[in-house]
Amino acid sequence: MPAITFIHPDGKSDRVETSGGESAMQAATRHGLDGILAECGGNAMCATCHVYVDESWLARLPAVADDEDALLDGTAAERLPNSRLSCQINITPELDGLVLLLPDRQV
Amino acid sequence: MSAPGSAASGVPHLDVDPFDMMFFADPYPTHELLREAGPVVYLDKWKVYGVARYAEVHAVLNDPATFCSSRGVGLSDFKKETPWRPPSLILEADPPAHTRTRAVLSKVLSPTVMKQVRDRFAAAAEERVDALIEKRSFDAIADLAEAYPLSIFPDALGLKPEGREHLIPYASVVFNAFGPPNQLRQEAIERSMPHQAYVAEQCQRENLAPGGFGACIHAQVDEGAITAAEAPLLVRSLLSAGLDTTVNGIGAALYCLARFPDQWQRLRSDLSLARGAFEEAVRFESPVQTFFRTTTREVELSGARIGEGEKVLMFLAAANRDPRRWDSPDSYDITRRTSGHVGFGSGIHMCVGQLVARLEGEVMLTALARRVAKIEITGEPKRRFNNTLRGLDSLPVTITPA
Ligand code: HEM
Ligand code: FES
Numbered sequence: 001m002p003a004i005t006f007i008h009p010d011g012k013s014d015r016v017e018t019s020g021g022e023s024a025m026q027a028a029t030r031h032g033l034d035g036i037l038a039e040c041g042g043n044a045m046c047a048t049c050h051v052y053v054d055e056s057w058l059a060r061l062p063a064v065a066d067d068e069d070a071l072l073d074g075t076a077a078e079r080l081p082n083s084r085l086s087c088q089i090n091i092t093p094e095l096d097g098l099v100l101l102l103p104d105r106q107v
Numbered sequence: 108m109s110a111p112g113s114a115a116s117g118v119p120h121l122d123v124d125p126f127d128m129m130f131f132a133d134p135y136p137t138h139e140l141l142r143e144a145g146p147v148v149y150l151d152k153w154k155v156y157g158v159a160r161y162a163e164v165h166a167v168l169n170d171p172a173t174f175c176s177s178r179g180v181g182l183s184d185f186k187k188e189t190p191w192r193p194p195s196l197i198l199e200a201d202p203p204a205h206t207r208t209r210a211v212l213s214k215v216l217s218p219t220v221m222k223q224v225r226d227r228f229a230a231a232a233e234e235r236v237d238a239l240i241e242k243r244s245f246d247a248i249a250d251l252a253e254a255y256p257l258s259i260f261p262d263a264l265g266l267k268p269e270g271r272e273h274l275i276p277y278a279s280v281v282f283n284a285f286g287p288p289n290q291l292r293q294e295a296i297e298r299s300m301p302h303q304a305y306v307a308e309q310c311q312r313e314n315l316a317p318g319g320f321g322a323c324i325h326a327q328v329d330e331g332a333i334t335a336a337e338a339p340l341l342v343r344s345l346l347s348a349g350l351d352t353t354v355n356g357i358g359a360a361l362y363c364l365a366r367f368p369d370q371w372q373r374l375r376s377d378l379s380l381a382r383g384a385f386e387e388a389v390r391f392e393s394p395v396q397t398f399f400r401t402t403t404r405e406v407e408l409s410g411a412r413i414g415e416g417e418k419v420l421m422f423l424a425a426a427n428r429d430p431r432r433w434d435s436p437d438s439y440d441i442t443r444r445t446s447g448h449v450g451f452g453s454g455i456h457m458c459v460g461q462l463v464a465r466l467e468g469e470v471m472l473t474a475l476a477r478r479v480a481k482i483e484i485t486g487e488p489k490r491r492f493n494n495t496l497r498g499l500d501s502l503p504v505t506i507t508p509a
Contacts, residue, residue: 029446038446039386039465043457047218067213074218107382107469 002096006051008035009104018091024100025049025087035102042087047071048106049086054099058082061089077103118411119144124152125397125420126286131492134396135437138425146409153182153287155399155418156411159425161432161449163409167400167421169454174400174419176456177201181285181399181495182418191284191296192303196340198348198456205455208341211332212459215323221462224263228466231259232474240478240508244485247365247502252358255471260350260463264342265319270305277302278351279493285398286494306346310339320345345460352394353464355498357471359392360385362502363439364472365482370441374476375509381476384441385468389450391439393424396497398452423449424497481507 004024007013018027028036028049037048044067053061061084064072068088072079086100121144123137124130130137141148141159148157158164167174177200179185185194194200197208235255239245253275261271280302283295308314312335315321324345325338333341364371364384374380402417413419426449428436451458458464486503 029444032444040451040457040461041447041453043453045213045457045459045461067210070214071218074220074222 002091002093002098004091004095004098004100006033006035007099007101009102022091023087024051024089024091024098025085027091028086035106036086037106038087039107040087044068044071044085044088047075047085050075050077050103050106051084051086051089052080052101052103053082053084054101055082057095057098060094064088075103076105076107118147118149118156120149120151121157122152123150125150125157125422126153126289126291126494128492131497132490134424134497135428138422138428141422142425142429145411147411147413150420153418153420155182155420156413157420157422158408159422159429161426161429164421164423164426164449165453166408167419168449168452168456171201171400171455173403173406175201175403176205176400178401178416179399182287182420183284184401184416184418186401186416191299193340195344195347196337197344197459202455208333208337209455209459211324211327211341212344214327215320216460216463218462220323221466225466225470227263228259229470229474231255232467232470234258235471236474236478239506244503244505247361247482247504248354248358248499249501251471252361252498252502253354255357256350256353256467259467260353263320263463264345264349265316265321266309267314267316270309273302273305274346274350275354277306278347279496281347282351282395282493282495284494289494291492291494306343307339309346310342312338315342348458349460349463351496352460353467355392355394355496356385356389356464357468358498358502359394360388360468360472361482361504362488362499363388363391365484365502365504367439368481370439371476371482374441374472375480378473378476380441381472382465382469383443383445384472385465386445386448387439387441387443388468389464390427390443390445390448392497393427393450394497395450395452395495396424397422397495421449423452478509479506480509483507 003017005013005015016027016031025038029038039048040046068085072083146163150157280295280299283291286292312325321342324341327333328335328338374384400419404415406413430436451461483505485505488502489500491498491500
């Protein structure tokens with residue numbers, strides 16, 4: 001199964017094994033990772049699963065949908081060009097090794 | 108096919124009325140009975156299927172093509188009975204119609220908009236707490252759980268000052284009307300005319316102050332997103348679902364924090380837990396207890412065969428305490444990872460006002476925890492009975508300032 005890495009604002013990192021068809025958010029919450037709140041449970045309604053995608057991976061992710069784009073305008077930490085909602089990133093085998101940086105706050 | 112829920116389909120029949128006063132007084136033993144009887148049950152009293160385990164409630168919520176909302180999310184089947192009011196364009200709609208109206212309300216209540224109202228909501232919470240500290244002893248429902256949302260939400264919507272006393276009674280009718288034709292529902296509808304008249308009037312464009320949520324909905328007409336006839340009905344959704352729900356949500360949080368002083372102390376020592384404390388109260392008490400769906404086709408759900416046109420009652424509150432999904436489900440723990448609870452629903456109809464509710468809950472609990480050392484219950488709490496909403500009518504408390 002693909003594994004992905006979350007890097008906390010203090011530089012500490014967590015490598016997380018994903019299970020089939022999971023989103024990055026689901027993998028993070030299943031492992032009890034701090035830094036992803038996911039208040040809406042992955043329904044693309046809360047913007048509390050915000051991550052910054054490592055630049056080298058950015059182009060390999062599917063494009064941002066309109067509803068995700070609108071929600072990203074409301075993230076608690078600053079929206080950057082590499083901002084995404086982790087509940088909208090489904091982990092496929094091609095994303096094995098993906099690196100996601102966590103913002104300093106989600107609300 | 109066999110009769111609904113007959114022995115052949117293996118679905119257990121239960122002689123339980125989840126809309127009865129005795130049930131409302133203490134629903135938990137019955138929730139357990141419903142969960143343990145099987146993944147799908149049949150309630151003879153109202154001739155409906157029921158799901159009370161987390162997995163099945165979540166599955167039904169996330170399959171709107173099979174379990175639809177357009178035939179009503181209460182017991183009444185809109186295909187067989189005339190709805191008591193014109194149906195909601197969002198709650199009681201299916202895609203593609205729902206997709207369009209939902210996009211409008213999502214935009215009006217987005218995280219970006221919450222950033223703009225946050226300071227105002229927080230200042231009002233501080234003011235309310237100031238007033239309560241003066242009083243020391245008060246009713247945590249009337250003076251706080253109701254007074255606080257009433258001090259911000261109608262203004263945020265852009266409502267006129269006159270007639271706001273209709274808002275809570277109107278919402279109470281709406282949520283009673285999802286239930287079966289029992290006394291609660293019949294009496295509520297019989298007395299609803301003045302409240303309905305008020306609400307219909309307030310939903311008109313000229314009665315909504317510029318800049319408010321109501322005016323923002325009407326502005327979507329100019330964008331071509333909705334028609335001028337649809338806008339008032341979408342404003343009505345916020346009037347129906349936006350006030351009494353948060354009254355019961357904040358009431359639930361206060362009742363929990365007053366009953367579990369260790370959690371109150373934990374919150375006081377770390378104010379960043381306020382949002383989680385509110386969210387956990389929504390899981391623990393589930394202010395919105397139930398909703399129905401109607402099957403659009405014959406379907407098999409966890410081994411149970413359900414015919415077309417059947418009502419399925421989802422016990423959100425029972426799912427939120429299903430031991431299959433939650434550790435120590437009956438304890439109120441403000442540090443719990445609540446993500447995935449169904450107190451706000453799940454899937455395409457998941458509460459579009461959830462950010463408003465969380466913001467109100469967070470800023471109120473933060474203001475309270477910063478200034479108050481202790482909350483003591485000083486009299487018997489009284490329950491308020493409603494077919495869908497769970498909450499208190501009064502909660503006498505005395506607070507000790509920090
Ligand atoms: C603690 C407070 C609240 C709770 C527990 C709550 C609960 C719910 C639930 C369970 C649903 C799902 C209905 C379904 O699946 O059929 C829902 C939908 C909805 N809620 Fe809330 N709600 C709350 C606050 C609010 C607020 C503050 C607003 C408005 C500002 C609001 C507006 C709505 C609307 C319009 C829908 C229909 C959404 C749709 O069908 O797409 N709610 N709510
Ligand atoms: S979990 Fe809510 S938007 Fe991703």
